[in-house]
Amino acid sequence: MRDKRLKKEAFPKLALALVGNPHLAGNWGRPLIIEIGAGKGFFSVNLAQLYPHATVLALDAKPPRLWYGATLAENLKLDNIRFIAQDAVMLEEMFAPEEVDKIWITFPDPYPKKRHIRRRLTAPSFLQSYRKILKPLGEVHLKTDNEAFFDYTLEVLRLEGVTPFIVTRDLHASEFLNEETGFKTSYEETFVGQGLKIHYLAFRF
Numbered sequence: 001m002r003d004k005r006l007k008k009e010a011f012p013k014l015a016l017a018l019v020g021n022p023h024l025a026g027n028w029g030r031p032l033i034i035e036i037g038a039g040k041g042f043f044s045v046n047l048a049q050l051y052p053h054a055t056v057l058a059l060d061a062k063p064p065r066l067w068y069g070a071t072l073a074e075n076l077k078l079d080n081i082r083f084i085a086q087d088a089v090m091l092e093e094m095f096a097p098e099e100v101d102k103i104w105i106t107f108p109d110p111y112p113k114k115r116h117i118r119r120r121l122t123a124p125s126f127l128q129s130y131r132k133i134l135k136p137l138g139e140v141h142l143k144t145d146n147e148a149f150f151d152y153t154l155e156v157l158r159l160e161g162v163t164p165f166i167v168t169r170d171l172h173a174s175e176f177l178n179e180e181t182g183f184k185t186s187y188e189e190t191f192v193g194q195g196l197k198i199h200y201l202a203f204r205f
């Protein structure tokens with residue numbers, strides 16, 4: 001507990017960490033890649049290394065988790081990544097219309113209860129935000145271990161008239177595995193260790 005509190009306090013002091021709602025909409029830099037629900041943020045650190053000319057933003061509603069990735073990125077002296085403690089419901093205030101090139105959603109909380117459906121990061125209200133902030137032909141990529149969440153997402157996309165250009169229920173055995181998709185998030189390490197298959201899809205609006 002003590003450890004957690006310390007990290008929470010340290011978070012805003014890290015140069016790469018932003019808390020609240022930074023007024024940078026329209027000025028984040030391009031190309032712009034964001035990860036929503038980034039957790040510890042190591043996947044975003046990998047994105048920043050893979051795409052040194054892009055700006056990468058790791059967003060999570062819970063700042064203590066981001067502390068790990070922010071510390072790693074500072075140690076690696078990365079200057080193209082930021083860690084933002086913010087809820088995804090604020091996306092339309094954080095970004096100008098058509099500002100974002102790519103959105104990654106990695107192992108989102110599945111929120112299995114019916115009364116929590118609106119919190120799912122692929123619920124129609126979130127898709128509406130993604131549609132607004134993504135540039136034309138911008139992409140959304142999703143990885144999850146949770147089959148029910150994956151099926152829910154496919155159904156929402158169908159109802160929205162969106163056809164994914166990638167759908168696989170076993171990413172790590174698929175042709176879609178590469179140095180971007182294949183980098184394992186912290187949750188993914190655990191799920192793969194348990195023998196779970198990683199579901200992956202990507203779409204454009």
Ligand SMILES: C[S@@+](CC[C@H](N)C(=O)[O-])C[C@H]1O[C@@H](n2cnc3c(N)ncnc32)[C@H](O)[C@@H]1O
Pocket residue numbers: 036037038039040041059060061062065086087088089106107108109185186187188
């Ligand atoms: C299951 S964890 C996965 C973390 C990380 N992506 C990984 O794979 O290791 C889901 C994360 O999403 C974050 N989250 C859930 N709803 C969110 C929201 N509306 N906005 C921002 N982050 C959210 C949680 O705080 C949590 O850190």
